[in-house]
């Protein structure tokens with residue numbers, strides 16, 4: 001199973017270490033196509049050295065190749081919102097993980113979407129449990 005993990009980059013990297021932990025957990029069960037999202041050396045100013053058009057085309061190709069998307073949405077990000085909408089367009093299953101204690105309100109366009117599953121969590125164990133169930137449903 002191939003997973004597209006989405007998390008904020010230019011929207012802010014305050015949750016980058018958390019993304020890394022979630023990605024490590026997902027990798028026990030599936031291939032993660034976007035492991036770099038959890039890379040602490042990737043920050044708002046320094047990417048992988050590719051042009052924006054290259055990244056856009058590459059990431060959309062990966063999204064199309066993926067079986068499902070897991071997005072951490074506590075830090076609002078234009079790119080993550082765009083990726084979620086694109087995943088819905090391609091009929092991918094989408095799990096959005098949101099920590100209400102982040103201090104950010106989740107957009108109604110995600111919270112109210114019938115096409116995504118939103119998991120509100122306050123500790124990482126709950127997020128990992130939601131991921132395990134979501135991946136398990138994909139195997140049925």
Ligand code: 6K6
Nearest residue numbers: 006007008009010011044045046047077079080
């Ligand atoms: C330049 C400097 C720092 O980062 C960059 C751009 N690099 C990116 N590399 C890979 N994926 C990216 C990059 N920028 C955005 N994305 C994709 O959009 C990822 O798959 C993330 O899930 C999402 C983050 O969007 P923003 O709007 O928070 O950047």
